Amino acid sequence: MNSSDQPTLWDRTAWLESAQQDLWRVFQVMAELVNGFEIMSRIGPAVSVFGSARTEPGTPAYKLAEEVARELVRAGYGVITGAGGGIMEAANKGAREAGGNSIGVNIDLPFEQQANAYVDQDKLIKFRHFFVRKVMFVKYAQGFIVLPGGYGTLDEFFESITLIQTHKTTKFPVILLGKNYWQGLVDWIKTTVLPAGNISPENLDLFHITDNPKEAVAIIARHYTKEKHLPNF
Secondary structure, X not given: OOHHHOOOOOOHHHHHHHHHHHHHHHHHHHHHHHHHHHHHOOOOOEEEEEOOOOOOOOOHHHHHHHHHHHHHHHOOOEEEEOOOOOHHHHHHHHHHHXXXXXXXXXEOOOOOOOOOOOOXXXXXXXXXXXXXXXXXXXXXXXXXXXXXXXXXXXXHHHHHHHHHHOOOXXXXXXXXXXXXXXXXXXXXXXXXXXXOOOOOHHHHHHOEEEOOHHHHHHXXXXXXXXXXXXXOO
């Protein structure tokens, strides 16, 4: 077999065309960041609430999200969600019913996630890029409250404590709400991840776990008796 018979690992022309598209994508990303910053910066202190889009209305987790959202509004905070259904819908519903800011940062997906009916329309932002959307969740949140959810929820939880651990953001409260759901994960972190030397003992203090919505909000309120309400980076 001579060299011309060797399989080609890449199509140079297609590769360069894709790279050219990436240059234009930079401007799309910039536009999303500017629009997001402009809207979010005007809203004031708010807390990001995460959880499964599959949670049905009337279930314990759905009701818990409604309740914690109402408690956040009573404490003077708005509520930020991913604008979808399930836990996100419940949190926006609780915020709307309590008369607070109900913020939604939606994402374009192949199966077309629609914003729930409880997001304030002037506080609904749509994104094409997940990583730009994540910036909004973290930059303008005075805390994270994480209810039962799947991969996306786990991603938000672990990313938040990683950013705090590595000092890429100022420290803000991160609370796992729902002990029955989260305790197994917390136990695994304590009994497997920590003994393996993959985290330090003080890293266990980067998050809290509770069943009580009032306690969750109190943790956030206590944090800001010593810190100013400011964007995290």
